[in-house]
Amino acid sequence: MADQPIPDAESVEPTPDGATTGEVQASRTKEPPAAHTEIAVDIANLTKVYGDLNAVDDLTLQVPRGSIYGLIGPNGAGKSTTFAVLATMLKPTSGTAKVFGADPSKDAKAVRRMMGYMPDVLGLYDGLDAASYLDFFASGYRIPRRKRKELTGSLLELVDLDGKAKTQVSQLSRGMKQRLSLARALIHDPELLILDEPASGLDPRARIELRDLIRQLAGMGKTILVSSHILSELQDLCTDVAILEAGKLRANGPTETISAGSGERVVTVIFADGARETFTAASDDEQVELLRRLIVDDGRAVLSFRSDAGLERAFMTMTEGIVQ
Template identity: 45%
Template sequence: MIEITNLTKCYGQLQALVDLNLNIGQGDIFGFIGPNGAGKTTTMRILATLLKPTSGKAFVDGKNVLKQGKDIRRVVGYMPDFMGVYDDLKVFEYLEFFAAAFDIPSKQRKSIVEGVLELTDLQGKKSAAVDSLSRGMQQRLGLARVLIHDPKVLILDEPASGLDPRARIEIRELLRELKKMGKTIMISSHILSELEEICDFIGIIEQGRLVFSGTMDEIWRKMGTHSKVHVTVVPEHREKAIELLNTVPEIVEVSDQGSHIVVDFSDGQVAGSVVAKILVNGNVDIVSIEPAKMKLDDAFLQLTKGMVH
């Protein structure tokens, strides 16, 4: 649905994007991560036809961002990182204004606006002035606006920034709902745990370069977390368990972490079963065996160097 090839964007001497390549399939939720100034917003603005790339190509739904801007605007719903609102409009008027701006016939507008208000849980606010809404409500209104013309692709630049935990959870639920509706979503966020929960794919960008792109599983594999297991045994069997595990040739390292033992395998496919077999045969009482979990924050820190332009 989104295809980016060698995309480069320069602002004078500054290279905001350098040969960016990216593919996002239909119905996927793609999480875009990177430090401030890494090039996330620039990429999103190019896809939303607000910026022209210096070189390279970008396609949305098979349409070229440089040549078919109007066609792309029809299929894209773009929500900027800071959404400006018109202070002299009411919520219903605001949404109807954008419905009209997307050439939706006047007869259909009312029902469509009512529909997105219901989806974003804003029915009670339809007569409220847009500028009187709280930040969370305005973000919801922003989501309602991008949905008004039923776009195939949603480009959401930090939709959860500045929101309280409840509002963030509600936005997350809404995104899941949209995924079920078959929307392709490109989302950037600084709250990495959120992306971890809802995204199918992740792209990590730094200094305009994509340092990683793939599924969540691929990111764990790259980090090496797939080959680690956490083993918890009864305290009196811990030393015996370490001794037994150290005899296995496939195990690279065994380390005692106090509450549990971390076992690092050279081959992640056999990790859990090998550990279980050896410990059971050695009469060690096992409490639990579970694959090591790494947080996206840790992956982000490992993959990026914290450099900005």
């Protein structure tokens, strides 16, 4: 599966200047062998300066083909700016970005053919119904009229809106609008999907549905770049992550490596008598040992526990003190 751990990936440590160390290699059992080392998005020393603000500062990262690549960071970390460069909307100040070898700022049309972009704001024409909305963008991508009806039908089915084809966009719920927006990004069957904060403003159920949908798309062989500041969500979803802060890359690599790299975790245990105690554990094994000791050795009634570790903790560790 696409979201399984990647056993042979190198451990990538964050470096002070934000550059990556080593090449990220991903192996996918479902992918053809040729795709193993193929790079979908290649960003090298990308910098975008607005006045005296470095929105993106010397960013270098590579997105393996077929991966679900998460860009995480607080607001203003440079995620949207990076996406805007990749989506052929923004010229970088310096550095290069390549989408399947094509430069978005020089060969925008070629990139647009291969890339679907879903902005974090929902730009929907309220007057249209869902099917007409997709049909409009299909014609914008020069898809012949005779193919459009079938295409919009199957896309609406994919995003689970087939019952809403004739519903006005303004009548759809936020989650439905989000899925319609995703369907729009998929209208020309792009190889690469760029999803800017797709889960923002969604209720938990809609969030889970969206996550399943993204997994499904990855299963179709698409490379997916997704940004979020909801870290736990990306932890479950992404094969690879990059942590950005203030325009700089703090860490990147396979999700497991980044999560594991955070070292000890904080385990909060709530007992049946209402007591709440906090322990530390250096690894998964140590955490299991801790719980075994509490329950078996000490015979205490554990009601629940929470392990504050993984990506969230990694994120906090890596960005500590730098967030303004």
